[in-house]
Amino acid sequence: ACSLDAHIKKAGKEYFGVATDPNTLNIPEIASIVDQEFGSVTPENSMKWDSTEPSQNNFNFAKSDILVSFAQSHNKTIRGHTLIWHSQLPNWVTTITSPTVLRAVLTTHITTLVTRYKGLIHHWDVVNEVFNEDGSLRDSVFLRVLGEEYIPLSFRIAHAADPDARLYINDYNLDFSGPKLEGMVALVNRLVQQGVPVHGIGTQAHLVVGNGAIPYFRGTLERLVSTGLEVAVTELDVRMAVPVTEERLRRQREDYALVVKACREVQRCVGVTVWGVSDKHSWVPNTFPGQGAALLWDEEYKKKLAYEGVESAL
Ligand code: XIL
Secondary structure (H helix, E strand, O other), X not given: OOOHHXXXXXXXXXXXXXXXXXXXXXXXXXXXXXXXXXXXXEEOOOOOXXXXXXXXXXXXOHHHHHHHHHHHHOOOEEEEEEEEOOOOOOHHHHOOOOHHHHHHHHHHHXXXXXXXXXXXXXXXXXXXXXXXXXXXXXXXXXXXXHHHHHXXXXXXXXXXXXXXXXXXXXXXXXXXXXXXXXXXXXHHHHHHHOOOOOOEEEEOXXXXXXXXXXXXXXXXXXHHHOOOOEEEEEEEEEEEEOOOOHHHHHHHHHHHHHHHHHHXXXXXXXXXXXXXXXXXXXXXXXXXXXXXXXXXXXXXXXXXXXXHHHHXXX
């Protein structure tokens, strides 16, 4: 059988990717699935601010280096995730009140990460989850202290550090029409007009089995590419209420197929990343109590019907 990555490349896309990190790569079953099935990896946590700069100017790349060397030795591309985000952000940053100080801190953080992995990271999620559901910008230390300017500033700094990396703005709940999707399109259009080096929009796609929006996923991808930028499905999972039933697993198969087919059919959708290998390590049960089983392999590392759904769509 042909890998998911080989299938998606035949369909003209760049990669089929997965989120992982040393804690999951350490498990032999996971390492072998990542190696065999996927062409790209995203660090699930190891490149976030709390891991890489837990106190000021005290950088720690122990975990992210492991992920990067795995990718190099196994011939995988890397989606860097993420430079500027309100979450998993240490206290020493959230308490800054001076614009001059915050601008310097943001510049050092972005420049240090992007420079360290220059030439090795094909996409960077430069800013993550900057929107509220109503399409306005989300409150964060960055917005409070620097205003909307922190967004173009972050892209310019990242671009200066690695001019070859494709720079993304990433968010969730862009899976249905509405103010958040329109807010994203409007912001990206403004950035492009101002000549800001932004190259792609990431739609996370944390979905729920049977959600009525899934059949329209292709339409939202088309809305995003109307900006002229490329898009990527960056964190795909499709969760369900537990306990798992055969019926829900069959519906999950169809939902995965619809999302992957949507990317296949939209020319400027460059790739799909699933947010983990096995249901055993997924973030879903911790974040959404009562829900789980969102990925392509079950807790025993066996392929689920969802895997067939993806395969059938490519
Ligand atoms: C999640 C990780 O999967 C968890 O391990 C961690 O505890 C919290 O973050 N949107 C994102 C990702 O952009 O970084 C998040 O990852 C999931 C939601």
